Amino acid sequence: MTDVRDEGKATAAVSGPEPSDKAPMREALIEAAFQLFLVHGFERTTVDDIVARAGVGRRSFFRYFPSKEDVVFPEHERCLAEMSAFLTTSTAGEPLDVVCDAARLVTRMYAANPEFSVQRYRLTREVPSLRGYELSVVHRYERTLAHYLRQRYAGDHVGALRAEVQAAAVVAAHNNGLRTWLRGGGQGDAAKAVDQSLTFVRQTWGSLGESAESGTAPAPEDDVIVMVAPRSVPMWRVVQKIEKTLGGD
Amino acid sequence: MTDVRDEGKATAAVSGPEPSDKAPMREALIEAAFQLFLVHGFERTTVDDIVARAGVGRRSFFRYFPSKEDVVFPEHERCLAEMSAFLTTSTAGEPLDVVCDAARLVTRMYAANPEFSVQRYRLTREVPSLRGYELSVVHRYERTLAHYLRQRYAGDHVGALRAEVQAAAVVAAHNNGLRTWLRGGGQGDAAKAVDQSLTFVRQTWGSLGESAESGTAPAPEDDVIVMVAPRSVPMWRVVQKIEKTLGGD
Numbered sequence: 001m002t003d004v005r006d007e008g009k010a011t012a013a014v015s016g017p018e019p020s021d022k023a024p025m026r027e028a029l030i031e032a033a034f035q036l037f038l039v040h041g042f043e044r045t046t047v048d049d050i051v052a053r054a055g056v057g058r059r060s061f062f063r064y065f066p067s068k069e070d071v072v073f074p075e076h077e078r079c080l081a082e083m084s085a086f087l088t089t090s091t092a093g094e095p096l097d098v099v100c101d102a103a104r105l106v107t108r109m110y111a112a113n114p115e116f117s118v119q120r121y122r123l124t125r126e127v128p129s130l131r132g133y134e135l136s137v138v139h140r141y142e143r144t145l146a147h148y149l150r151q152r153y154a155g156d157h158v159g160a161l162r163a164e165v166q167a168a169a170v171v172a173a174h175n176n177g178l179r180t181w182l183r184g185g186g187q188g189d190a191a192k193a194v195d196q197s198l199t200f201v202r203q204t205w206g207s208l209g210e211s212a213e214s215g216t217a218p219a220p221e222d223d224v225i226v227m228v229a230p231r232s233v234p235m236w237r238v239v240q241k242i243e244k245t246l247g248g249d
Numbered sequence: 250m251t252d253v254r255d256e257g258k259a260t261a262a263v264s265g266p267e268p269s270d271k272a273p274m275r276e277a278l279i280e281a282a283f284q285l286f287l288v289h290g291f292e293r294t295t296v297d298d299i300v301a302r303a304g305v306g307r308r309s310f311f312r313y314f315p316s317k318e319d320v321v322f323p324e325h326e327r328c329l330a331e332m333s334a335f336l337t338t339s340t341a342g343e344p345l346d347v348v349c350d351a352a353r354l355v356t357r358m359y360a361a362n363p364e365f366s367v368q369r370y371r372l373t374r375e376v377p378s379l380r381g382y383e384l385s386v387v388h389r390y391e392r393t394l395a396h397y398l399r400q401r402y403a404g405d406h407v408g409a410l411r412a413e414v415q416a417a418a419v420v421a422a423h424n425n426g427l428r429t430w431l432r433g434g435g436q437g438d439a440a441k442a443v444d445q446s447l448t449f450v451r452q453t454w455g456s457l458g459e460s461a462e463s464g465t466a467p468a469p470e471d472d473v474i475v476m477v478a479p480r481s482v483p484m485w486r487v488v489q490k491i492e493k494t495l496g497g498d
Contacts (some may be wrong), residue, residue, distance in 0.1 A: 135384045135388055139384055161425050164424075164425050164426070164451060165418045167421070169417055170416040172413045176410050200407060200411065
């Protein structure tokens with residue numbers, strides 16, 4: 001992995017979440033919260049400590065965040081809404097590819113601020129209540145993807161099953177790639193790490209029907225023919241079908 | 250779906266979890282808790298209410314259950330331990346088939362007491378804290394299966410990825426089958442519902458390499474030949490290989 005600074009993606013000493021044009025008070029609360037979490041730990045930091053440091057009132061905190069856990073994941077609600085909007089407009093294309101694209105919205109959110117994402121990753125691993133919160137967020141992403149796939153597979157007698165299994169597989173692959181990037185300290189290309197993992201899932205159910213043995217797509221010179229036929233089909237029909245596929249090679 | 254009573258599996262008015270030879274006080278607490286949850290709801294029932302009804306002291310409750318949520322899922326710890334023990338001794342066999350067998354231990358736990366399982370399913374859907382608890386339990390099963398697969402795929406350059414994706418897929422398929430059974434009121438055969446869903450996953454990565462188009466295994470008369478070869482392989486080699494596979498048919 002390369003140092004992100006070489007790629008011009010990181011700025012020095014970023015410690016809040018993605019800078020944005022959103023409410024400055026909200027941003028100030030997030031920054032204050034993280035500074036306190038990192039010094040005193042999540043459990044020992046109270047909402048009172050956070051509002052005191054941010055110099056705002058207690059009610060301002062709860063206007064933006066329902067709980068202390070929410071301040072740790074300030075971008076997930078926005079990302080979930082973005083994902084739903086993206087899926088609503090994505091009525092064409094290979095369904096599995098569409099949900100992979102939707103999952104990449106999550107990658108982008110993490111990659112927008114590597115230092116914050118890595119800090120949060122470490123914090124989440126240490127605090128059970130944050131892990132619980134994260135599980136519920138991941139579950140919401142998975143349900144959003146499964147809901148989309150169920151609609152696309154409507155009419156298929158195993159459509160709901162396929163939708164749920166594929167959504168779970170996409171989320172697992174996405175998180176595998178994202179974790180690789182986070183464990184590497186948020187250096188290198190998050191999108192590339194996630195893409196490599198998603199390729200495994202796309203190959204598993206890909207239109208080419210490749211085996212899932214490899215983590216990368218086959219090179220053009222390794223193009224494969226796949227022939228599936230009932231055992232009872234006579235050999236001449238099998239040969240005819242393969243020859244037709246190969247264009248008389 | 251058939252009435253379970255026809256299959257001799259249910260007893261009249263079962264309302265506690267699986268009868269067992271375990272501590273009677275623990276069983277009494279579970280039964281008292283569920284009676285109260287069903288009448289007053291989970292949130293409005295306190296631990297004090299439960300111990301009063303069971304006729305035991307407050308400390309007895311916490312000897313068996315760390316929290317009120319735990320009394321709703323009294324068998325998962327045992328089932329997780331059983332799953333780990335099963336996987337530890339399962340060093341041979343197709344890894345994916347082994348984890349499907351491990352997942353069936355969960356089915357068996359639910360199927361051992363249909364009425365209790367259905368009551369809990371309805372309760373869990375209504376109470377957010379129970380849904381959170383259930384998510385964490387499901388996550389532990391998934392991690393247990395992924396851990397096993399990672400060991401079995403050690404040395405494979407995408408072994409960890411494959412392990413995590415397959416574990417997620419098995420859990421999603423298992424839960425799809427289990428939910429079908431629970432929504433049907435716990436009537437019919439839970440094992441059969443789960444097997445149908447798991448078949449989809451086993452076909453997806455099965456040794457036969459069938460397509461994942463069907464939710465059921467092909468009947469013997471539909472036995473298929475699957476031929477995968479680089480496009481550059483000459484036709485005579487393709488024919489030779491198919492003929493060898495078919496035994497000179």
